[in-house]
Amino acid sequence: MSVLDLSIEDIGHILKRATELENQDPLERDHILAKRRIALLFYESSTRTRTSFELAAKSLGADTTLVSSLSSSIEKGESLKDTGLTLRALGAEAIILRHNSSGAAWLLESETRLPVLNAGDGMHEHPTQALLDLRTMLAHLRPGTETVNEQTLAGVTVMIVGDILHSRVARSNMLLLPRLGAKVILCGPKELLPELAAKAGPGIEIERDFKAALSRSQVVMMLRIQAERLAGLQLDLDEYKQNYQLTGPRLAAYAPQAIVLHPGPIIRGLEITAGVADGFQSAILEQVKNGVAIRMAVVERALTAAQKEGRA
Amino acid sequence: MTALVIRGGQLLDPAAGVDAAKDLLIKDGRVAEIAAPGKLKSANGAEVIDATGLTVTPGLVDIHVHLREPGQGYKETIATGTACAAAGGFTAVAAMPNTKPVNDSVETTRWMLAPERGAQIRVYPVAAATRGSKGEAINDYAALKSAGAVAVSDDGLPILKDGVMREALAAASRVGLCVIQHAEDTRMTQGGCMNLGPASFKLGLRGMPAEAESSLVERDIRLVTELRDARTHLHVAHTSTAAALAAVRQARRNGLRVTCEVAPHHFLLTEDHVGFYNTNAKMCPPLRTAADRDAMIEGILDGVVDAIATDHAPHAVHEKEVEFENAPNGIIGLETSLGLALRWLHKEWKLPMGRVLSLLSAQPAALLGMKGRGTLAVGSFADVLIFDPKAEWTYNALETKSKSRNTPFDGWPMLGKVRWTISEGRIAYTNPA
Numbered sequence: 095m096s097v098l099d100l101s102i103e104d105i106g107h108i109l110k111r112a113t114e115l116e117n118q119d120p121l122e123r124d125h126i127l128a129k130r131r132i133a134l135l136f137y138e139s140s141t142r143t144r145t146s147f148e149l150a151a152k153s154l155g156a157d158t159t160l161v162s163s164l165s166s167s168i169e170k171g172e173s174l175k176d177t178g179l180t181l182r183a184l185g186a187e188a189i190i191l192r193h194n195s196s197g198a199a200w201l202l203e204s205e206t207r208l209p210v211l212n213a214g215d216g217m218h219e220h221p222t223q224a225l226l227d228l229r230t231m232l233a234h235l236r237p238g239t240e241t242v243n244e245q246t247l248a249g250v251t252v253m254i255v256g257d258i259l260h261s262r263v264a265r266s267n268m269l270l271l272p273r274l275g276a277k278v279i280l281c282g283p284k285e286l287l288p289e290l291a292a293k294a295g296p297g298i299e300i301e302r303d304f305k306a307a308l309s310r311s312q313v314v315m316m317l318r319i320q321a322e323r324l325a326g327l328q329l330d331l332d333e334y335k336q337n338y339q340l341t342g343p344r345l346a347a348y349a350p351q352a353i354v355l356h357p358g359p360i361i362r363g364l365e366i367t368a369g370v371a372d373g374f375q376s377a378i379l380e381q382v383k384n385g386v387a388i389r390m391a392v393v394e395r396a397l398t399a400a401q402k403e404g405r406a
Numbered sequence: 407m408t409a410l411v412i413r414g415g416q417l418l419d420p421a422a423g424v425d426a427a428k429d430l431l432i433k434d435g436r437v438a439e440i441a442a443p444g445k446l447k448s449a450n451g452a453e454v455i456d457a458t459g460l461t462v463t464p465g466l467v468d469i470h471v472h473l474r475e476p477g478q479g480y481k482e483t484i485a486t487g488t489a490c491a492a493a494g495g496f497t498a499v500a501a502m503p504n505t506k507p508v509n510d511s512v513e514t515t516r517w518m519l520a521p522e523r524g525a526q527i528r529v530y531p532v533a534a535a536t537r538g539s540k541g542e543a544i545n546d547y548a549a550l551k552s553a554g555a556v557a558v559s560d561d562g563l564p565i566l567k568d569g570v571m572r573e574a575l576a577a578a579s580r581v582g583l584c585v586i587q588h589a590e591d592t593r594m595t596q597g598g599c600m601n602l603g604p605a606s607f608k609l610g611l612r613g614m615p616a617e618a619e620s621s622l623v624e625r626d627i628r629l630v631t632e633l634r635d636a637r638t639h640l641h642v643a644h645t646s647t648a649a650a651l652a653a654v655r656q657a658r659r660n661g662l663r664v665t666c667e668v669a670p671h672h673f674l675l676t677e678d679h680v681g682f683y684n685t686n687a688k689m690c691p692p693l694r695t696a697a698d699r700d701a702m703i704e705g706i707l708d709g710v711v712d713a714i715a716t717d718h719a720p721h722a723v724h725e726k727e728v729e730f731e732n733a734p735n736g737i738i739g740l741e742t743s744l745g746l747a748l749r750w751l752h753k754e755w756k757l758p759m760g761r762v763l764s765l766l767s768a769q770p771a772a773l774l775g776m777k778g779r780g781t782l783a784v785g786s787f788a789d790v791l792i793f794d795p796k797a798e799w800t801y802n803a804l805e806t807k808s809k810s811r812n813t814p815f816d817g818w819p820m821l822g823k824v825r826w827t828i829s830e831g832r833i834a835y836t837n838p839a
Contacts, residue, residue: 173724173727173728174728174729175727175728193729195729195730195731195732196609196610196611196683196729196731197609197610197682197683197729197730198729200682200683201683201727201729201730205727215610216610216611216731217610217611217612218609218610218611219610259607262610265608265610269608288607290602290603290604291607293604293607294604294608295608326596
């Protein structure tokens, strides 16, 4: 549901299982959730999240079925509750939900009483993205780390740049990373980053000056401008690029050691230049790869934590 | 009509300045006689209600409810809404015009008042201030008033345009009606579904800023000032922000006829009650910050708030079982208003019971000019609430008389249990201990 539902111990366990499952013989791994039924319910388009959840579930032997809003009775006006009850009646044991409304995963879980994995709900959260981002950061900054605690990321500053207001990835990361000791700097123009964002939790600050933020950060997380959520907001994209685009020269000048992350999809030439996206500091494709491992761990957790209401 | 005697109770009638053990005789729907216990002169043959140990007070008046008829009888009807009101101790309600169709006509106003609607208590329709509540062309207030409208409002929506609001205030003044404003600058609340602040940011919900309310209240007060007509009466519906209340307070100091109401949820709950997307904590205006909530309490205690009004807004269960941003605004409130007001305003914040009851009856009745209501003086309507002031109980939304049960107060402790509600001499609700 939210990264706040996970204790630090839970997070450590998920990271550990992700590594174990990734290294396990695929034929052996295939038995873990053999023939268990998992529904992927997607109200928004998705490439990475949907595919990696699906591959993760299938890697563990589960049967998956995809229901997307454009090719189902959702188009005819069926409610989320009824869709969930229908999937349950069809034998789904867990539902992976991507939805355009914040809080949709809560609603689905309370109506179906099934474990629901939040694959992104509106502008609220995208918890597995934050977990895979964490795994990517640890691989670079704390290689060999087996467990996590409140100090694991002490001394690490992560900047999140761009459309914070509409970003569920930003929310999940800013609520997760400070719990492991990291400092989070939010960077962006006022229209996309209201002052009150700094009050979302501890360890969060706002720095509007992109270069100043870059010079303090070990991790640079770029976000896409979400045209579909701007709701009439007028934004001067040229000005945005001038102030906040991550370019090769800026990266070289202010953060030559930092790793560059982006949850995707990237818009080359807008928030990030092609050179940086493909450059040696970029860990964008590692993120994608880590997504499968993390999602294997959370799917397993949801279906095996018997009475624990598989939250993730 | 048979006569009715209410015997042995404590009569608490703030408007008449009475707080004493009295017996009441009711005849032909009116209060016929008030006397010391056992001293009624003409009580022979009357039906007797034993009110020993109970408080007898004017029936409650709610100047802001949504009865959903015409058009949305699946949420509530005039019959069920008024049955719910009677169960909450109310004997008169003002019904907002955002029905389907909008009540902007003499025909709809009369339709609502027809006996076939099965109202259990007195209903006062509030007519739309503008045609279709679209905020463009004002209606014929004189005609609506003579059909039975008690005020005009576009509630649910604001009257946004300066010129239209000025015209509405002026036209309403001429016929002696007040304009009830739903103060929400909708240009600032697009897509908003809760108060704008750290909580809305964290939940990923679009917020409604406090300024959307206060700026429109300030605009309206400026218009009242400019009109320079002592008859002009602006009433601010469901006040929810400290800034809006401060503006009302200042207007009153300046001698303007600007009144306001506050709903129980705005003096009891804050944005934190949205919790994890609880659609029963979604209403408009939204639950605000603790500072705003405290300002509402302060305003009630110091008297700037004229009335408690519930904004009773029923919605069917399936309409609230949806994504938070898609859920309709509003909660029911008629059965919890007295219990919450006594439990908190009286017991917790020590507001004398007479003042609590006055905020729930005499003051709202006077505010909208409901003659003969809000008091039990001889000759007034026999609208009586008899309740047990010491009874503590727990609200169970499943037992509601409303057709809907969208309330954040399910399971909340209440003080003061309604035993009888009498509407114009007729027992509209009874629940003897």
